[in-house]
Amino acid sequence: MTTQTLSESGRSTPQLSLRTVLHNAGIGLALLALIVFFSVFTEHFLTPNNITNILTQITINLVLAVGMTFVILVGGIDLSVGSVMAFAAVVAGKAITLPGFGPAEAIALAVVAATMTGVLCGVFNGVISAYWALPSFIITLGMLNIARGAALQVSDAQTIYSFPLAFEEFGSAMIYGVPVVFLVALLLVFVAWFILNFTVFGRILYGIGNNEEAVRLAGHSVFRYKVAAFTICGFTAGIAAIVYMARLNISSPIAGIGFELNAIAAVIIGGTSLSGGRGSVIGTLLGAVIIGVLANGLILIGLSDFMRQMITGVVIVFAVILDHYRAKYAAK
């Protein structure tokens, strides 16, 4: 779970004390507290079935949040992921239901269609905001509207359905009780973690979030890296669309409303700074799990909808306060 601290040392070897663990565990402590709480106070929380449920339910948010991590690390934000996901799902839904393709081809076509749609939207976000140095908040808010309008236009506001069986099977497949779609998300997390920590590309992304001007003065093209970050985020929105389709067997043009806030929340609860340059995708994973565990556990505990919403807010606030003290103790 170490992420930022370097493994090869110039000098001293890291000690595996409580402090180092705390320091690197991110928001893990709050997560642990939640898990213990729900295990004690509900009957079904720690059952294999429920864990499978939780993993399935966090998958889409996790996939979106992985891409969002890249954008936030370079100091940007992407409000369009929910809409782009819907748009990608609609385009892929149109593709997969085209007549005259075998199931395998249709699925391949859909995957390509969804990711390409996501990538194109991401490139648009990145190019416009980076080239003119415009606030990505506004550009991606524009894209939020564009992609949603496009999704509705393309689908004529109709739910698209009846996908090949193989596709549905992928959506509900399990390996030892772990949903395959979650494994896909986990693979994305791993790849992102690897890219961010072990490639030059990743380190420069961090650098841009820290001090864009310094990276420019060091002779790098900030523009390209930023576009790349938004493109990755668009790509993961495309993947999320695939997961959505496989899981629900429909493409709905109104899917994903508000998903951007959840994805951003996962990233920030995971300790990534909204101003860029600091954070990790492992934190994002933990953040997404926290949100998922909370949503699941509060229903199991039998809270009414309204109380649940309130308590969700309170727990999120407490989690970050708790994390503040964890980080402080770890830094001592």
Added chain:
Amino acid sequence: MTTQTLSESGRSTPQLSLRTVLHNAGIGLALLALIVFFSVFTEHFLTPNNITNILTQITINLVLAVGMTFVILVGGIDLSVGSVMAFAAVVAGKAITLPGFGPAEAIALAVVAATMTGVLCGVFNGVISAYWALPSFIITLGMLNIARGAALQVSDAQTIYSFPLAFEEFGSAMIYGVPVVFLVALLLVFVAWFILNFTVFGRILYGIGNNEEAVRLAGHSVFRYKVAAFTICGFTAGIAAIVYMARLNISSPIAGIGFELNAIAAVIIGGTSLSGGRGSVIGTLLGAVIIGVLANGLILIGLSDFMRQMITGVVIVFAVILDHYRAKYAAK
């Protein structure tokens, strides 16, 4: 329309050239372009009635955006304004429909209830995020859930209605075709502009957004100023609740969903930097007007809903690109 530059100058008097006008006009150029476009291409756009409509329609967003400007200037963000508005409206709705009060007392009670609710939520946001130095994005996301849950709980998900007639009359009153509620919003803009530009308080808010540490070292309590900024934002959410109630004659617990994005958009389109320290509330006014004109004009022009949503996105993007070139030329 000068806002940041101090009016008294040390040496030279400002020249009123095209450049200075452009420099200070903010996003005004894009707004002008929109107005000209809609005047030419639709029949009813520049009619007194329609202008009245636009002014009424932007009021709530403008009120919220004024408070949001304070929060964004100190480098924060407030995602909770929509929910807090709904919560304040519900509390005020309960208050105004209490039996045993005359209309005047009931209205006074409602105003106090709404603004106090808003202020309390704002204080919560401010204290928690400033005291523990936590990202306001997450804290106010928590408050978004808390306030929404509370609004639903307090109202039992029922719309509250039948307010005193005087209240409704205030909501639809006009002075020379200008809605009174809009004048209230304009008054808020003016007060905010005055505070930000002519008081020590405002000066220090700008300073905090620019370099918090420097302001702290100069002996100011950054904590108090930040709490004040969030409190002002909560207060305007309370005012927005009053306007909402007067205008719609109901208090709905599901009002205001997504209003935070609109308010933030108005602020940022108006040229205030999301990282704080730079911007003006006059810009916010222009930003809110742009959003309102766009929504109104695209309906008048007869676009389908989906196209309208797409075009809205495209125009927002174009507006900020246009503003980029305006600022660049003005800076030359």
Added chain:
Amino acid sequence: DDKPVVGLIMKSLANEFFQNMMVGAQAHQEKRGDYELLAVGMQNETDFESQINAVENFITQGVDAIVVAPADSRAMVRPLKKAMDAGIVVVNFDVALDEDAKKQRGVELAFVGPDNRGGAKLAGDALGEKLGEGGKVVIIEGNPGADNATQRRLGFEDSVAEFKLDLLDSRTAHWETEEANSVFSNMLTAHPDIQGVMAANDSMAIGVVKALESAGRDDILVVGFDNIPAVGPMIEDGRMLATVDQFGTDMAANAIDLALEVVQGGPELEGWVKTPIELVTAN
């Protein structure tokens, strides 16, 4: 030309139910050809303001009739009164304006539309008949605070009372497939003994059906509402027990017809002009 102009105010067209309704209205306009149609939707379902704005804009444009599906049964009364005072014919369809609110303002306005509560009860009854007394059911509600959501929940609760069903839980999924899928999965974990599900629209019913499939349960009955095309196969193969059709495609068109009659000097509408609803099951 002086064809009468009809302003149609819909709810969110992103909802395919209303989209189809609007397509129906447009087809109707083309067919009749003797009036002009201006149609407006909302950005989202809670965006009451945009409907009020739409009424105001229509008054500005001087339309002859406003045909409106109110997003909130109370908030719309005053602006519609303003329209009526301006001499515009107003027809209320889909969701009825609140009686009290109408009375308060002295508004006399008929309602043209289906009975949401009654419709929901049709679906609930279908479930009740299958399960019998003591059947364990849950409700997946629409957006709390939305009138049609409230009506449908009440209709389901009527069935629960009539058939003495055991209501285990009732939660919102905000009309949304993915959320319904997650929320229902969690409800199923908490109450593995659920026998029936009443979903307040078909989008949520689809999410419920998928959750049952993943959980490997084929012993739980699901009813929905709206009869969108995507649930057709599910009803056929028994994954869903029933849904309710309100014939939305014709609803707006019918309301427009009624409005035009009044515009052309016909008598004012009165009371509740009920439109058909029908329970849809496998054959």
Added chain:
Amino acid sequence: MAAAAPGAAPLPTHGSAFLSVDGLKKYFGGVKALDGVSFSLEQGEVHALVGENGAGKSTLIKILSGAFPYDSGDILLDGSVYNPASPHEAKQHGVQVVHQEFNLLDHLSIAENISIEKLPRTRLGLLDRKELNRRAVKALKAIGLDDIDVRAPISSLGIAHKQLVEIARALQSKSRILILDEPTATLTKRETERLFEIVEAIKADGVTVVFVSHHLDEVFRICDRVTVFRNGKTIATDLIAQTSPEGVVQRMVGRRLEAEIKEEHQDVHQQDVALRLDDLRTAANPKDRGVTFDLHYGEIVGIAGLVGAGRTEILRGIFGMDPVQSGRIFRDGQEIRFSGPRDAIASSLGFVTEDRKGEGLVLDMPIAANTSMANMDAVSKLGLLQFPAENRQAREAGARLKLKYGKTSDPVSSLSGGNQQKVVLAKWLVRNPRVLLLDEPTRGVDVGAKAEIYAILKGLAREGVALLVVSSEMPELMTLSDRILVLADHEIQGELKRPDFSEENILNLAYGRANAAGGQAQ
């Protein structure tokens, strides 16, 4: 290769120029930053750029490094036009720069910062962490830093260490022209010496070094030629061997500077104790021994020490910026504890911090607003700003400190480095504090203005203000102080009285060789 500057007055040379600048102009709005700059560079020379604050040195450097374009004039490199569109392009031509203001990535490690231009890759194209850290250790060792964990984030470093990292980074890539913009402003003698050795070495390799400094002794130590700037113009280029510091100063200011007022130092008759530290330990230094000394009204106490000796942390502790771990602080004999800068200021303290960009200035705000930032009461009534009063205050302070600026409403970011430093000073001077803490108060300030500032500080002392000055420049400390405390390893090694002042004595104590040089250990 050879390209004589056409048309220009013949410049004294001892080789052939490969880079020549002629009639270069650069405007920022109405401000003429460069107003006709001409000079040339020869292979393997060390070329000094000197001039008053705001003369245009950094602007020229930014143009050469591709940070921004110029408006008119010619730059020829190897005989062809040179107009780099980006820092990247400049680097491809072998131009490497250490800018005056830091450009570091706070949350990345020291090692990553050092190699940011070209991060090492493994054969698989991945980041080569081992090589990264190895390079960093080596690079830091080369400039004399060998007790630093290169994996730590930059944000954990003090200002001087940051400067050294910047230099180490610039030395990473092979360059033809290495430009150093005031690299020594925050360094103590030890690091400066080390830097000079490096400059000698790379010069021997044929690299051309451009060196900016306000310390003429340094210029005369290592440079071959010197170009003097005044008001955006180059006045002349001289061979160091053929000129003198006095001559350079005269060209800089356009007149003869009065010989430094070797003002007779009056013995301060001991006034009351303004501030007493008793065994003070701060959070930054919880383990070592505490610090104990008295600061009287009317005296100037200097604190000397090598980089990282712990000078800054004492001032931060006093001012309430870092929590006090143990020990006591007395103000006018009363024990107090400042819970933050607010309290300290209320107790009539002031603190000129070392990091002007990070903690001294609100860069985007006007000069007037920065000047009044700690003195709001004086420029406001009932919470309302009194702009005329504020501008007057800024103008007066500006005049007092010889600030070069356009309007008081210009943002501080538009000022040159040295002038920004003067604004930091102005911010505290306008408050008339009773106790003034100063950390590197003249960082980047030119010779003339420095003398002015010294006079101001001494004047304050005469008025009874207590001053505590941290500086890495020993001449500065010796000019200003009544006594000097020398710090090493977070401990006071000794105190020097005025008669014992000498660089040798200070250094001996600073290296921890107490008593060896007559300093009285406490």
